[in-house]
Amino acid sequence: MTLDQLIKALTPEIYQNLRTAIELGRWPDGRKLDAEQKELCMQAVIYYEQMHDLPASERVGYMEDACKSEGKHDHDDHDDDDVQTLTLQ
Template sequence: MDTEQLLSSMTPEVLERLNYVVETGKWPDGSVASPEQRDNAMQAIMLYQSRHNTSPQHMTVGAGGDITFKSKQELKRDFSGEGETIAKVKLSDK
C-alpha cells in the first residue's frame, strides 16, 4: 500500500484505534500489540498528522510535517483557560 492509499483509508475510527495501540501497547480487543505493530501505528499516526493536523498540541507533528512544540507560557495559557470564563462562584466566609 502506498502512502496516499494509506492516508485515504484512515478514518477517524482507524486513527483512534492506532492511538490506542501506541498509548497502551494493546489493541482495543485487549490483545497485545507487537513492538513492530506499535512502531508502525506510531509512524502511521505521524504521517496522518503531517498531512491533516492543523492545530497541533504540544510536541506533535503539524500539517506539512513540522514537529511543533509549545512554550511553557503557551501551555499555561491553554490549560488555564485564559480569556475564557466558564462560571464564577462566590464562596461565603461561614
Template sequence: MTFEEMIDSMTYEVYESMKRAIELGKWANGQKLTPAQREQSMQAVIAFEHRRNVPEAQRVGFIDRTRPDGEQHGCDPLQPQVLKILNS
C-alpha cells in the same frame, strides 16, 4: 495499497484507535501490539496528523510550554543555547 494510500483512506476513528493502541500497548480486542506493529502504528499516526493538518496542540508528543500569563516556559527551542562547563 501503498502507505500513502492507506493514510489517505484512514478515518479519524481508525486514527484514534491506533493512538489508543499505542498508548496502552494493545489493540481494542486485548491483543498485545508487537514491536513492529507499534512502530508502524506510530508512523501512521504521525503521517495522518501531518496529512490532515491536525492542530499542533492535538498532535502526538505535543508539549504545551505556555504559562498562564502567556509567556513560554524554558527557552526557545529554535534559538542556540549557551553551554557552561564548570571545572571542579
C-alpha cells in the same frame, strides 16, 4: 496500495483506535502490540496528523509546557541545535 493511499483511507475512528493502541500497548481486543506493530502504528499516526494538518496541540507527543518557549530565543547562537529530520519509510 501506496502509503499515501493507505493514510488517506484511514477514518478518524481508525486513527483514534491506533492512538489508543499505542497509548495502552494493546489492540482493542486486548492483544498486546509487539515492537514492530507499535512502531508502524506510530508512523501511521504521525503521517495521518501531518497529512490532515492537525494543530500541534492535537498531535501525538505534544507537550504544552515544552512549547511555551516558542518564539523566545534565550540561546540565539544555537537556533538550529534541536532540528531533526524525520524520514518515514
